[in-house]
Amino acid sequence: MKIKGYFRTAIFAIIVFAVLWYILDLTMIGLVEQPLVILGFVVLLIAILFNGKIVNNLRESRANNSTNEENNSKNGWYKSLMKALTSTKPMDEEDDILMDHAYDGIRELDNDLPPWWLYGFYASIIYAIGYLSYYHLMDGDDQIVEFNKEMAQAKIDVDEYKKTAKNLIDASTVELMTDEADLANGKTIYAEKCVACHLADGGGSIGPNLTDEYWILGGGIKNVFTTVSEGGRDGKGMIPWKSELKPGEIAQVSSYILSLQGTTPTKPKDAEGDIWNAEEAVEE
Numbered sequence: 001m002k003i004k005g006y007f008r009t010a011i012f013a014i015i016v017f018a019v020l021w022y023i024l025d026l027t028m029i030g031l032v033e034q035p036l037v038i039l040g041f042v043v044l045l046i047a048i049l050f051n052g053k054i055v056n057n058l059r060e061s062r063a064n065n066s067t068n069e070e071n072n073s074k075n076g077w078y079k080s081l082m083k084a085l086t087s088t089k090p091m092d093e094e095d096d097i098l099m100d101h102a103y104d105g106i107r108e109l110d111n112d113l114p115p116w117w118l119y120g121f122y123a124s125i126i127y128a129i130g131y132l133s134y135y136h137l138m139d140g141d142d143q144i145v146e147f148n149k150e151m152a153q154a155k156i157d158v159d160e161y162k163k164t165a166k167n168l169i170d171a172s173t174v175e176l177m178t179d180e181a182d183l184a185n186g187k188t189i190y191a192e193k194c195v196a197c198h199l200a201d202g203g204g205s206i207g208p209n210l211t212d213e214y215w216i217l218g219g220g221i222k223n224v225f226t227t228v229s230e231g232g233r234d235g236k237g238m239i240p241w242k243s244e245l246k247p248g249e250i251a252q253v254s255s256y257i258l259s260l261q262g263t264t265p266t267k268p269k270d271a272e273g274d275i276w277n278a279e280e281a282v283e284e
């Protein structure tokens, strides 16, 4: 009988939490991942269970006063825990702490403060001293400073991540690479795949001159990246390289090509296409 009631409470609480959880998850994404929210749920569950136990015990001892002794021994650990937490007087000693006054028959017991509360109170005083001195006397980081620090750290982390995740880029996010290592890699790729048509110094043979400021398909890192990954116009001979090169490699070889701008090849091919003006392109 007692056990049953117990379980009913627990199951009911868990169902309520599950529903709450679901709703919170839908409406406030991220909130349920907070460890404090989870801790709150657990504490509430324990509180509900304890409450059920107390109510059960009261009910039982009322209904079954004669077998109180037996009850006591059965729930010994629990009783002594409750006694330690609340330090209440047993009912038959209540006369000792009954106060003199009575209002309309309502009397008052002069109970000790419950230790669980009292020590919690002391703990909060000690905490307050620490809090006050850290935040107000020693100028500890407040939320804004903490936030800014976290954002700065996050930026460092993102930059770090981007370095290792070069292949996440596409034509819209690619930026000109200036790192020695990237350009060296680009040069290797160029020597391997592109020299046949563009020549080692970029002067051009089957493919156009890559060192001048004239571009058939548009200059600037974004256009060059697109040309290299998607290929040139149909039938001209410049194939799409995206199946052979990773996005990071396309960015490297494109950056390498652009680093050739303004150099003078031994046998430059005549300019093809239009002068590329980066500023005009931005306005477009």
Ligand code: HEC
Residues within 6 Å of the ligand: 189, 190, 193, 194, 195, 196, 197, 198, 206, 207, 208, 210, 214, 215, 216, 217, 218, 219, 224, 227, 228, 231, 232, 233, 234, 236, 237, 238, 239, 241, 253, 254, 257, 272, 273
């Ligand atoms: C088979 C010959 C061939 C190879 C190999 C080749 N290209 Fe090309 N490339 C061309 C031709 C031809 C064009 C002109 C395309 C057009 O007119 O549409 C071109 C155009 C380009 C352009 C655009 C130039 C402009 O003026 O807009 C770039 C950039 C380019 N190639 C880079 C590369 C890179 C990088 C590689 C190596 C990964 C490469 N090409 C390999 C033949 C080649």
